[in-house]
Amino acid sequence: MSSLVRALGVPIGVVGILLLLIVPIPAPLLDVLIIINILFALVILLTTMFVTKPLDFSVFPSLLLVATLFRLGLNVASTRLVLGEAHAGAVIEAFGTVAVGGSLIIGAVVFLILIVIQFVVVTKGAERVAEVGARFTLDAMPGKQMAIDAELNAGLITEEQAKERRATVAAEADFYGAMDGASKFVKGDAIAGIIIIIINIVGGIAIGMAQMGMEIGEAVETYTLLTIGDGLVTQIPALLMAVSTGMIVTRSTADEQMGTTASRQLVQSRQALMIAGCAAIAMALIPGMPPLPFLIVGASLLLIALRLRRAERSDALAATAAEAAEAPAAARDSPEQLIEQMRVHALEIRLAPDIVDLVTGGPDDLLGRVRALRRTIALDLGIVVPPVRTRDSVELPSGTYVIRVAGVEAGRGVVPAGRVLALGDRLDSLPGTPITEPVFGLAGRWIAAELRHAAELAGATVIDRTSVVITHLSSIVQSHAARLLSREDVRVLTEGVRGVSPSAVEELTPSLLSLAEVQRVLQALLAERVPITDLARIYEALALRARASTDAEGLVEAARTALGPVIAERHREGGVLRVVMIDPLLEQSMLEGLRPSELGSQIVLDPARIEQVIASCQSVVRQAVDRGLDPVVVCAPALRSAVRRLLSPHPDGVAVLSYQEASAAGGEIETVGVIRGAETIAS
Template identity: 70%
Template sequence: MSKKLPSYAVPVGVVGIVMLLVVPVPAWLLDILIVINIMFALVILLTTMFVKKPLDFSVFPSLLLVATLFRLGLNVASTRLVLSTGYAGQVIASLGQVAVGGSLIIGAVIFLILVVIQFVVVTKGAERVAEVGARFTLDAMPGKQMAIDADLNAGTITEAEARRRRAEVSAEADFYGSMDGASKFVKGDAIAGIVIIVINIIGGIAIGMVQNGMSINDAVSKYTLLTIGDGLVSQIPALLMAVSTGMIVTRSNVDADMGSMTSSQLSQSRIAVLIAGCAAIALALIPGMPVVPFMVTGLSLIIASRRIGARQRREAVIAQAAGQAPAANATDSTEDLIEQMRVHALEVRLAPDLVELASGTSDDLLSRVRALRRRLAMELGIVVPPVRTRDSVELPPSTYVIKVAGTEAGRGIAPPGKVLALGDALEALPGTSTVDPVFGLAGKWIPAELRHGAELGGATVIDRASVIITHLSSVISNNAARLLSREDVRVLTDGVKSINPSAVDELIPSLLTLAEVQRVLQGLLSEGVPINDLSRIYEALALRARVSTDPDGLIEAARSALGPVIAERHLKDSTLRVIMIEPLLEQSMLEGMRPSEQGPQIVLDPERLHAVMTSLTQARTAAEAGGDPVVIACAPALRSAVRRLFAPNPGDLAVLSYLEVTAAHPTIETVGVVRALDQIPV
């Protein structure tokens, strides 16, 4: 039964408050209820100071409503006693006599001061803060939900943690929305207190003169004094509740109570406290000023500043020792040495003035890296390894370097306070000219304040973090084959086995080893072919491996299975723009194929090879003048050898076989023909 008492207390209390509005209460009970009201408001005020976050006191809006209703109920009960018996208990009588010295003028002034403090200062400010807090919290709610989803998708938090964060965001929005409405209770309570006082004074004088036959002076003296005492009894807890409201809506979400925050933040600057102490002593020296109060205060502040300085020096020594301890351990620990020696698959090194990009407070580089890993995983079908971000004092200012397996794969600049503007009309903009590291476009680093003006001028403006992320995305795509490790292939294979076990069991290890499968997947990635559909790739490899385990043959078999996907990546408006190879040249290439360790190679005499490459360059330049994608088409038996001849580097011109060109059933548009020397028309 004792465990259920707290759940019954509030409903029973609300019923009791309603009874106060209609049932008369004796003076002794009213005294008890008034004391409870004042102490209840004081406990709420102290609680708002000691909670660490506003959500820790989420019941406050409901308590504010109950406290306001309780106070109004006491007003009705005390008014009934004052007007009916001329006595409303010892508390009200004492405040009417002792607190204001029995003077109507003093009592009225004190009451009005309390009303002004509550209504004009505290209540008005709390109402505005609650309104703004509710609006900003609700506006920020979608962004917070998206951030939680991004962290969940990136794997940085668990599903349970995501649910907890979503519930916290929803509770925060509900709390500030409730506080926006609850602040109106405080405002209405202040107005009601003034109206009730006026009604009590008028009613008391009327009852004293009409019913009790008192003179106007006696009626005013008796009933006005009791009414002011009643008003003070109501306004003191009302003021406490108004201060509590302002306190709770102005708190920030930090894991510390108000006392700890105030102490730590006011003592963070020794110089500020020292200057204040010296100013107090200087004021004490002014003729006519009280010396003792200013001197005592000034000396106290100077002593406090010395203590703050001593504490800060101790903390600095402790922090330095804590920073040196890991370094010493790292020097002596074999595990730490091995960790430092380990070559990371992906690494972004930042110059010291770019470290703030990875601090989570500016541009949010780390969260964008997580989103990039997820996007590339969906596009390429590989698990992109974690990107290690660290600073390097060896880099020039504003420089970043992207490393793949310990070797530099990309370098660029991202000056602090600047944004990258890309476009044709950049001459009028102040800044440093540069070249975009990914697309090779001319650009200019301009001050961030000019971003809006540059966009109005037609330029494309990119922030620093986006520049680095775009460069990193390009590096990862071009080096996807290098990033695909043997362990990655095993993990991917286990994933395929869970949904298509027959495809894996038939292929590995009976027909191909894991290393051979890795080589095939790397070959696909090196040509920009995604490996998302591993089930289809493994089925095609199983059929081909029964005939031959030649790597080029296995890659071509996998490409044939992915033909529609490969062709679709190069379509523009359902049209595939193709550069063909002249049939006689294609026949001579077939005759000139020779095996090598890197795969089949096409052997041509230097003069004929030069003519072929010149013809390809001319055809490609003319075909790409409009900006649309273009591919080379050739016989399936020639495809891998032609790629090694024409497009040896990742990102170069795509080479497709005739089977791949027709796989997606596109509209084929021939935009050029590659010819040999003796076939070029004169």
């Protein structure tokens, strides 16, 4: 029953509002509807203050239309009573009497001031903010979608989380677009209210004198009183709705209600409160100024600043005590601790002392995000990322973090405390430190966390500090996956395969290949971003190849052939594999120049011609990337390893597949370019 009432309440209410425009209603019923209108506007205003983000009140644009229509219906009903009976109920009469206060001129001035406040200040400002918010929200949609795709590809979020975030981005764009249009309702309501007031006064005086036989003074007093009362009971809810509109479009997405956020941020600077308090006391000493109000306000500000200072000291003492309680009982120079400090960790993140808050817990705790990243990498590449050690380092500059792989620095970045990273092209108007994002090379700017909403309105994509570190760590882990795969990891993985496919393991190791040789093959696959999740199939392919030869390059190619469909599928876009071919004459020359070596097969050609081949490949790939494509180079199976070794050290490196790998999974193959020895021909 309650669900039925909720579903039919609004439609029935809209039908009732339409009836107000047609059917006359008695004055007592009008009093009840006016009270409902005022309280309805008040509830909406308070709701906008208590929501944590605008999308929590996504029905606001529709409610704004309903409330506007409700007020206009009441205006029509009250106008009918005012002009027809010279009486419109007790509420309108009471409002008119209070506003007039014994003087029609004072009442009229007060009423006009209310109209100016609503129409010129609140309504105009809310309309402009809604318009700008809608424009910048729509401009920011592509960047936000790219950020979601980047986090999904980096493994920071799941597919379900990505879908949820995309839906949120779309809902946000719809909301601000609707608010841009709904703000016109507020403006039109204000204009309609002014016109109705003029009609009531002029028409009422004419009807009072012509039909009711009133003197002009009596007619002016009667109808002005009723018109001011009618205007107040409709303009006050209209003002509340205009304030609600401005409140909802100026709210930034936060985790707290507006009151909590405002009270916390207003007292975040003890120095500002102290200066303001001293200024208030100084103003009390100015001759002619009332000293008592200034002294009360100034003393209150100084008292708040003093309490903040005590709270800061208490927090500092508590932090010191916590560090002392967590300190190990053993001395820092004990053999155990020295051995632990000497040990080289596979993965390590070092943080400057001012950003150790990243690992202090909370929803964006770095350690929790690292655990989620390890699971994502394991499902994507098939390796178990070793535990990541985090520690602080006084040697690092302020706000800096360093990622180390096997004791060697692999990446470095900056995540200043109290700031967020804004990525976009129109950030010059925002105060902050410009940087280049370390993973994707995007231009960005570190801005104060309080400017997040302003940056989003400017079309920027805003990323928190923890996400920046995790994205960088994910990129480094995938680039160094081969180094991170240890001999012990291979043993653990092999035992896992033994549990589900014992024959594949027993046939391969140790009879045909040792764990060291298996590790070498798996590392070669990971070096080319080939997942090793299907270890049973890899081991079966290695066993077949190892019976003929244990050459490392041949073993790697045998494993890749077994994984051909998986490799090709990772490079498909929309079911299409974009490939760059090698000119047949050039490919034949490469086959003739193929020579074995200790490091694997190599192509022996004239150095100038080798440089031409590399330049041609880079040009073709760059042209394809500029068209929004992600191509791969395909060649004969015998050449694949040598071509990959030839192209990998150079910029704009590209994946190299054999003909069998490219066609293993079927599907459409599109040629986007041809590599030649002296020039490039792109299709």
